[in-house]
Amino acid sequence: MGSPSSSATSSSIEKPKQGLGWMEWLRGWFYVIYEFLFQRIMASHLQNPIPLPPLNDLTCIITGCTNGIGLKIARQMAESGAHVVMAVRNTKAAHELIQKWQNEWSGMGLPLNIEVMELDLLSLDSVVRFAEAWNARLGPLHVLINNAGIFSIGEPQRFSKDGYEEHMQVNYLAPSLLSILLLPSLIRGSPSRIINVNSIMHFVGFVDTEDMNVVSRKRKYTSLVGYSSSKLAQVMFSSILQKRLPAEAGINVVCVSPGIVDTNVARDLPKIVQIGYHLIPYFIFSAEEGSRSALFAATDPQVLEYCEVLKADDWPVCAFISHDCRPMNASEEAHNIETSHKVWAKTLDLIGLPSDAVEKLLEGEEIQCRYQPSRE
Template identity: 40%
Template sequence: MESRARLGGLWEVVKEIFCQKLLTYYLPCSSVLPNHLSGLSVIVTGATSGIGLHTARELANAGAHVIMACRNTKAASDIARQWTVEAHYRKVPNVEVMELDLLSLASVRRFAEVWEQRAVPLHILINNAGVLLMGEPQQFSVDGLEQHMQVNHVAPALLTLLLLPSLLKAPSSRIVNVNSVVHHCAVMEPKNWRGKVKEHNFSSMKAYAASKLAHLMFLKILANSLLEQKRASIQCIAVHPGIVTTKLVPSFQKKSFWMFDPAEGARSVLFCASSDQVADDLDNGFAYYSCNCKPGRVSPHVANMDSCLDVWKKTLEILQLDDNYLSQMIANTNEKLNKNV
């Protein structure tokens, strides 16, 4: 059974890698966004390059208030100024830059605290930033976590949890996590999130895949928990954008015929952030999309709710959050909202 699952996962990866151009032949080269985004607040992490940059720009051009959450604030500010210059006679995009370093959980908490002080709704959170240290030895963050697991899962999970009060203030909101089809090839070993792995046993690709699987499993529990708390207004969506030329992997910066450029990679992310159709595909508040803007298959691990719950609990433990964090946060948010009515 396990070997069949592994073969199925490998097929999903091979299919996506070599057939993604064929699977998306009918999609336009760039996204055409609906006009209902005007006035919506959107946070995009890792918005200075690649998929994140194109996602932020298209949302800003569609009228959304876009917050570029980045470690390199200077680069982000330069990009935002360039967008303003390029606007010419069109409406100047509403873009701002906020510092966020996913390699520091303290930075994540500072970001969330600054945002929450505004006491305004957040309509869309796009957890796009990620890391793949291809071929490099195991590395740890200042928080003592393996870097792939921190940047791709633990830090975005913390950001999401801390921003839930703002997401709950909106009549309808979305969490969009940029994932990867390689999650199909991952196994879940929480002991490796902090522990040193023997050098000959460590693989950066395996660590990357495990981090993407963990974040998918975490999102599944979050969606189910929000539904149980009667908070279906928050939609939880994960998306594989395809294999894209990106700075994430130096060897992928030169485009091959079967790869997407960042604008093509951003299509599925923008679809998940803006399309009304997504709501119809939700299963208990959760959906996983492929690069063709259609629901995709997830690893069998994601269907195992007990395993997903283990990932959820391990994540909360690392973040030093109580098991009842979600219900307590919702109760506190409801109390504040009722006072303002």
């Protein structure tokens, strides 16, 4: 029987973490404020728009691309020759955009190779239907850009029809399900990439795997808690997915920070950041500037080399590209490999996939998802 001191030590080790320590929290906000103040200086070496190589042999699916960063990504990739699939909820708006772009592009080359498919990230059924429709084409997918996201500033907590907190579902659960279900097409497009548009806000996030919906009242819910938690969960999940994909699969997972981009995200943020948003717009990126890191991660050959180095070194976190298109280190909490594995297991359960879903898909087997639409 152990001594009282050893028992106390054992129980303290087993006690689950309830949130970020104050030093972690302080460091996290330091990184956020530092990025806000200096992002334009740090990215001053980048051209705007960022130049892209010819992408004529590339097929790319981009979620949430009828406005903001996603719109800029979709248009620039299409104008560089890629076959772009706009995966959006508002298909009417997407078709109108395509018509506008084709008219403006007329006479500058071949018509843009761009199409629209319906995808509603607030419905996991919709994610499964989209993936089934795409995989049924039996064509290659070279790049998946999980760009769509929400930050419902100051809004009360809301849940999807699937029962999940909306930030967690749109920013994290639905893109995770989509990424796994599209693995067969990504294998056909190898070497291929999954690009997750993340955020510097993951530095102030914390994921409680027993309370991912933030309903237990252990933490007070705010939109900032919902958003930052979803972004940290995405980094953790991406890290485990990268580890589970063997080198021969030829699929790499990369998270990117677009920087702090011109959008209404101020009310839940510290006063100093609010002041910056309203009084010093110079510091904030435009949507075009915010699109550069995702475009770089999706197209630059150096990114694949970066991923290979991290894999060889058995680095605990997936590749992360900063707003200035340079590698950056994810948050301290994102390096918690034990929590990352818990997040992975919990997520597969939430999105209705078996624990060996990735392995089965890599072997060419079919898997069943709980959200599979019923066929009559």
